[in-house]
Structure formats: structure tokens, C-alpha cells
Amino acid sequence: MKKNILASALLIALPLTLLAQTPAKAVHKAKRLAPSQVEIKSKAVQMAAGIRAAEAALSPAELAIAALIYQGSMPCELGASVTVTADPKAPGYFDLQIKNLKYRMTPVVTSTGAIRLEDQQAGAVWLQLSNKSMLMNQKLGQRLADVCMNPEQVIVAERLIKSPAPSLLDKPIVVASDPKPPVAAPSVAPSLPDAPIVVASDPKPPVAGPDPVPQPALCAAPNYC
Numbered sequence: 031m032k033k034n035i036l037a038s039a040l041l042i043a044l045p046l047t048l049l050a051q052t053p054a055k056a057v058h059k060a061k062r063l064a065p066s067q068v069e070i071k072s073k074a075v076q077m078a079a080g081i082r083a084a085e086a087a088l089s090p091a092e093l094a095i096a097a098l099i100y101q102g103s104m105p106c107e108l109g110a111s112v113t114v115t116a117d118p119k120a121p122g123y124f125d126l127q128i129k130n131l132k133y134r135m136t137p138v139v140t141s142t143g144a145i146r147l148e149d150q151q152a153g154a155v156w157l158q159l160s161n162k163s164m165l166m167n168q169k170l171g172q173r174l175a176d177v178c179m180n181p182e183q184v185i186v187a188e189r190l191i192k193s194p195a196p197s198l199l200d201k202p203i204v205v206a207s208d209p210k211p212p213v214a215a216p217s218v219a220p221s222l223p224d225a226p227i228v229v230a231s232d233p234k235p236p237v238a239g240p241d242p243v244p245q246p247a248l249c250a251a252p253n254y255c
Contacts, residue, residue, distance in 0.1 A: 092136070154167055
């Protein structure tokens with residue numbers, strides 16, 4: 031009797047268990063085929079493609095700077111090392127790595143003409159000089175690596191050691207002498223018009239004439255003379 035009751039209970043519980051599992055599997059399959067996930071993946075692919083397209087849009091001046099960047103692994107001072115690798119899929123872009131830090135670097139045009147790469151999001155700056163390169167973090171205010179040199183920079187650095195460039199302090203200092211006070215020019219009287227000057231000659235004294243000859247007196251009437 032007990033066995034029959036137990037068997038009946040098992041027969042009743044088995045369909046309930048199957049019914050409880052079936053919706054779960056259906057829900058699981060529905061999650062796999064949800065169109066929202068497909069849309070999210072599609073959008074992610076489109077965003078990645080858009081980022082690649084934006085990275086490829088560099089100006090000719092930036093591409094000219096990128097052509098001057100030294101690549102490869104470069105030893106630095108204090109045992110550090112920096113590796114610069116160009117991205118073949120995005121011309122002008124570089125991946126820079128130092129220890130466990132990685133930066134996505136792009137060329138930046140400067141007013142001084144310096145060769146400069148930046149990762150603006152991370153604040154990293156890579157400066158390349160003729161005799162060395164250095165890596166700085168502007169956000170942290172730290173210099174992450176200095177005196178990083180490839181073989182060409184080593185040659186320039188040795189040349190500068192043998193014949194250093196003249197310093198501004200080595201140039202002779204020219205001291206300006208005290209200026210002499212200006213000499214006042216003599217005052218010149220205003221000139222008169224260029225008119226001929228006439229000198230009057232001494233007047234001659236008047237010459238006295240001869241004494242007049244006395245004339246006979248005239249008679250008033252003939253009978254009285």
C-alpha cells in the first residue's frame with residue numbers, strides 16, 4: 031500500500047518538475063536570440079570602425095612629424111626602456127609602452143618645430159630631440175623616462191660631448207658706454223635777404239661860385255641919371 035502511494039506521488043511530481051524546467055530553458059534560449067544584443071554588438075563594431083576612421087584623418091603636417099619618429103626599443107636612464115611601435119592600420123599613430131603602461135600616441139604640431147607625440151586622454155607626452163627622447167605625464171606632473179636614445183641619437187650625443195654647442199653664457203658681454211651729452215649747436219642769427227648792399231660815397235663839399243659883379247643901378251627915369 032505504501033509503495034503504491036509513493037509511486038503515485040512520484041508520478042505526480044515528475045510532470046511538475048518537467049513543467050518547471052521547460053520555461054527556464056525557453057527563457058534561456060530567448061536570451062541568446064534577443065535582437066537587442068545583436069544591435070549592441072553591431073553598434074560596438076560601428077563605433078570601433080568610426081574610431082579607426084577618425085584616427086586615420088591626420089593632417090599632412092602631422093603625418094610629416096610621424097615620419098620622423100624613431101621606432102623600436104630604446105634604453106633610458108635608470109634602467110628604464112621605452113618601446114615605440116607604429117600602427118600599420120592607422121598611419122601616423124603609435125603605441126608606446128614603458129613597463130606595464132601603454133599609451134596611444136598621435137603627432138602634435140608645435141610652434142617651435144619640436145617632434146612631439148601625445149596621448150591626450152592619459153596626459154602622456156613623448157618629446158624627441160636630436161640627442162635624446164623623454165616621456166612625461168602632464169596630468170601627474172612626472173617625468174616617466176629620460177635620456178632615451180636610439181643609435182642615431184647616441185651618435186649625436188657623443189658628438190655634442192666632444193664639441194658642445196656654444197652656450198649663451200659663453201658669448202662676450204657687450205657693455206654699452208655712457209653716451210656723451212649732446213653738444214648744442216651755436217645759434218645762428220636769421221639771415222637777411224640776399225640784397226645788394228649799397229655804400230653811400232662821401233658827399234663833396236659845395237664849391238663856392240665867383241662873387242657877382244656889381245651892376246650899375248638902373249635909373250628910374252632917363253633925366254635923373
